[in-house]
Amino acid sequence: MEHTEFNKDLIGFLNASPTPWHAVSTMKERLVKAGFECLDERDQWALQPGRGYFVVRNGSSIVAFRTGKRDLAGSGIRMVGAHTDSPCLKVKPNPELRRKGYFQLGVEVYGGVLLNPWFDRDLSLAGRVTVLDDQGQVQDVLVDFRKPLAVIPSLAIHLDREANNSRSVNAQTDLPPLLMQAPENDTTSFADVLKQQVARETGVNASKVLGYELSFYDAQGASLVGLKDEFLSSARLDNLLSCFIGLQALIETSGNEAALLVCNDHEEVGSMSAEGAQGPFLGAVLDRWCGSEKARIIARSMMISADNAHGVHPNFADRHDENHGPLLNRGPVIKVNHNQRYATNSRSAALYRHISDELGLPHQTFVVRSDMACGSTIGPLTAAVLGVTTLDIGVPQFAMHSIRETIGTRDGYTLFRVLREFMQRAEVF
Structure with a gap:
């Protein structure tokens, strides 16, 4: 080799x-x-x-x-x-945030994350989900959405003129990823999203989501970089x-x-x-x-x-x-x-x-x-x-x-x- x-x-x-x-x-x-x-x-x-x-x-x-x-x-x-x-961003247990017609998820910083590079990236979501299936059995399943399904948009420089000089990141308020637009009467729960994904990916029909450990990740795959492919980025x-x-x-x-x-x-x-x-x-x-x-x-x-x-x-x-x-x-x-x-x-x-x-x-x-x-x-x-x-x-x-x-x-x-x-x-x- x-x-x-x-x-x-x-x-x-x-x-x-x-x-x-x-x-x-x-x-x-x-x-x-x-x-x-x-x-x-x-x-x-x-x-x-x-x-x-x-x-x-x-x-x-x-x-x-x-x-x-x-x-x-x-x-x-x-x-x-x-x-x-x-190091990554993990989804909180009660993550749903509805603000200004947008559906977001609250996240917790795991480890010593370099936070600024997480902005404006195509993010996907993966991890372990523990469910109660339709047979009454508790089981762990792995899920990976694979597609880009979220983004953390930067604030435009016009609204933060000092962004290039003294920008800091507030982990509580600045990091919740944006998943979709949601009207005021929308009742989508994150558990519903997970049950659908579990069924699609594993064939398990979950009657209830009992817990999860899920992380956002960069949807861009690993690749060779450089004029002579000297580097690998991932x-x-x-x-x-x-x-x-x-x-x-x-x-x-x-x-x-x-x-x-x-x-x-x-x-x-x-x-x-x-x-x-x-x-x-x-x-x-x-x-x-x-x-x-x-x-x-x-x-x-x-x-x-x-x-x-x-x-x-x-x-x-x-x-x-x-x-x-x-x-x-x-x-x-x-x-x-x-x-x-x-x-x-x-x-x-x-x-x-x-x-x-x-x-x-x-x-x-x-x-x-x-x-x-x-x-x-x-x-x-x-x-x-x-x-x-x-x-x-x-x-x-x-x-x-x-x-x-x-x-x-x-x-x-x-x-x-x-x-x-x-x-x-x-x-x-």
């Missing part, structure tokens, strides 16, 4: 995954096709050597693993972690790109060594949930897999936390440390922060550099400016929960947390090649 084929497949994955639930559903399909077996946390497990398995929690987080063919206590597990969620590159890379690496690895991929939900809001990186999900899976030897196995294991990095923006190069400014298409970025916002240490970084050098592939290093605050990832959280040696790494990108982000077309494939080699390497520590 060359990087052009890799990116074509990546675009399909991104377009099929507008929410964490859709991303996990897409990953499940790919894993089943590759011969992995689905496990249920409510059942007893009988894991076999040399097999592939996966388990899902809440429909939005997934752990997939190969058991390998060697004794775990002597070989350890090669782990890769990412997250399925991205929504949710942070961090579906890493989910895709880790998934492909796990599927294509030899299977001789024990390897694992975890993709957690709720990273963008702190990871403190039943399925987040600060929660018990990964640890519970490892307990059932490793048993009483878990401590010995973890001591021989390593986690690579894959989450995108800040590439140097050519218009704002001064926002980076002058010796640690990653460039797009120059390789994945080892992320270092001695205050433990990233979990990288010299040992974990050395292993990545060694594998990358053996493959003849480029790599870079990022350290935030000393006068700026540093972001974080699931890396330190997972390292603290498990006690596993961890590396933080990511593909450099522009416009992190915008409705549309940009990466180089070569870096994702480079990281995939290193992670695939890592997952099938005989010795880690």
Whole structure:
């Protein structure tokens, strides 16, 4: 697989995954096709050597693993972690707004959203809906309207002369998307809209909508950009790109060594949930897999936390440390922060550099400016929960947390090649 084929497949994955639930559903399909077996946390497990398995929690987080063919206590597990969620606008429980003959929906900001790019975009809506069907059964269904059905219009500059100088966004009053015009006697409810969509998309006749978790998203699909197609632009590159890379690496690895991929939900809001990186999900899976030897196995294991990095923006190069400014298409970025916002240490970084050098592939290093605050990832959280040696790494990108982000077309494939080699390497520590 060359990087052009890799990116074509990546675009399909991104377009099929507008929410964490859709991303996990897409990953499940790919894993089943590759011969992995689905496990249920409510059942007893009988894991076999040399097999592939996966388990899902809440429909939005997934752990997939190969058991390998060697004794775990002597070989350890090669782990890769990412997250399925991205900053977005989520629909409130009682969202209907009728003003001046327009029908709008109230939204809540999820995560650290860069808000201004959400204006004047073609927006669609997707997520999970819990319904009572016509047989009296409660069930979860996924919906994706796919078409542009909403917009958040900007206020004209004639009515806001300082818009280009000092514009700020009020999340309560400025962001409700516009869905349609509605006369004064219109009684349309959002629940009615959802029941119709559920019936169209799934064939389920819902007598009642009991709940939902729905997100607006950019209806424009992922695409190659640039005179020479050097860039790929899409929504949710942070961090579906890493989910895709880790998934492909796990599927294509030899299977001789024990390897694992975890993709957690709720990273963008702190990871403190039943399925987040600060929660018990990964640890519970490892307990059932490793048993009483878990401590010995973890001591021989390593986690690579894959989450995108800040590439140097050519218009704002001064926002980076002058010796640690990653460039797009120059390789994945080892992320270092001695205050433990990233979990990288010299040992974990050395292993990545060694594998990358053996493959003849480029790599870079990022350290935030000393006068700026540093972001974080699931890396330190997972390292603290498990006690596993961890590396933080990511593909450099522009416009992190915008409705549309940009990466180089070569870096994702480079990281995939290193992670695939890592997952099938005989010795880690």
